[in-house]
Amino acid sequence: MTLDFAKAREAMVEQQIRPWDVLDVRVLNVLLRMPREAYAPAAHRALAYADIALPLAHGESMMKPVVEGRALQALALDGSEDVLEIGTGGGFMAACLGRLARSVTTIERHADLAAGAQATLLAQGATSVSVEHADAFAWEPGRQFDAICVTGAVDTVPERFLGWLRPGGRMFIVHGHAPAMEALLVHADVNGPRIESLFETELAYLAGAAPVPAFAF
Template identity: 60%
Template sequence: MTIDYAQARAAMVEQQVRPWWVLDPRVLGALGQLPREEFVPEAYRAVAYADLEIPLGHGQHMLKPVVAGRALQALLPQDGEDVLEIGTGSGYVSACLGALSRDVLSIERVPELADAAQHRLRTLGISNVAVQQADVFNWDTERRFDAIFVTAAADQVPVRFTRWLRPGGRMFIVHGRAPVMEAVLVHRGEGDSVNASRVESLFDTELDYMAGAEPAAEFHL
């Protein structure tokens, strides 16, 4: 059976994403134009536009389209902004961020995923997204970003991530303990201190934990 991916993409936007109050035209435009089927493993291409967390291997999953759309709308990168993505995965959200911003640096812990995502992005001619293979908890940079998109959950919001924001910048992240997790937007204050950050509650969801940000093991007698 031949799948009309353009039709499936339009249906995803109109039947899944828009009803979840994702109404920003730039976000809807990015989701409506980028070929999601090119970012999923071959075995899952037929369900590329379904309301599913598609497995990527290595314990990772793609974000559901509705979660990706809602998160992109909350973060809302602008044309002249620089974005850091923590957790490249398939590279789909990376491509969306590239469509909305000036420049994207994406960090991926798993070498196979990092290489595959970079190849997909280059094949599609997306030149403003760079993928770097690294464990974000052993990585640092002097560079500062206008926005940060964290694609996996953390038990607690890592302070080190907030330090990579420019004053006035914002970060999308999901935190908490499954099955009760909360998506938030962390706004860094205009001063130098990360302690001046403000947290804006967005919606409830549940994601895989990023390696190194899981809850501490609890022992019971």
């Protein structure tokens, strides 16, 4: 029996995404049309629309669909923005961002994941997305962005990420300590960063952004 991905996609939107207060029509339309299974690892394709984080290579993972939906809605993209994604993974979020913004640069520290995502994005016609193999804590973009989406958690919000936001820009990021991490929308206001709390969740830490272990006697 072959899985009807279109029906699974519709069920995901109606039973997971909408009930989690994702009501932005543009976001819902992208999630209804985007073939998430194309970006999922072959071994887990049948679970592409399940309410779980899907494992990728190197201990990375695709975020839960509900978290992806909330992140896309929080960024409130209107199609005019240049967006940076930190942590490409399989490329699904980059593809969604590419449908909602003008252009997307996405960085991935694992060369094989970056190459795989780039191949999938090209095969799916995501021409507004460019993938770079880079570590967020060593990379210098040489420019600023209207919006940033960070797909791994941080202990504290890195200053370097804030510096990559244009005035008036915003960043979706998850911070804190498991299991009670907090998703934030950080606004680059004139008087400095303004932080909006969105919801509680839990993500794996970005490499280099985990809390320093406390010394125990």
